[in-house]
Amino acid sequence: MASQQMTDAIDPSTSDAALLAAYAAGDSGAAQTLAARLLPGVLGQATRMLTDRIEAEDVAQDAMMRLWKIAPDWRDGEAQISTWLYRVVANLCTDRLRKRQRAGSVGMDQIAEPADPTPGVAEQMQTNARMTALSDALGQLPERQAQAVSLRHLEGLANPEIAEIMDISVRSVESLTARGKRALANLLAGRRATLGYDDD
Structure with a gap:
């Protein structure tokens, strides 16, 4: 009950860094507020990169655990917490994509179930096939290329944001993205017809 009261008392405009500092000082309500604010984005990013909801949930949990662990050492002003999390999630997902690639391609039983049954079955299967093929291909790219392409084209971030997340120049982001897209x-290339891109 006390924790709930603390959560209710937190000003919604409180910054992520202030909430993390409050958590580090022992305020569990601050952690609940920060998790509610950040977790949907973290889970969404992991799901788009991995296409597997269960794996994405594991990554999201791992990323948040890492955030709680570094909370006492967080220095406000160095980076935004959301930026730090984007980087962590991208790294964790890239690691998993590489492991998948080494173990062989994803089996049908590992493909995430469609979240929304509204689209037709054939359309949903094609979407799943496309996302799985993209995810598998990302796992074959060099790590920095995979991160840049994922952040740009799956997360829809602008190049300056990606540069901040990856701690590189905007020019480097443009180069990595261009090379990643070509790769x-x-x-x-050999799967365009099977994936339904023959008319694109």
């Missing part, structure tokens, strides 16, 4: 196009 993906080559990796997926």
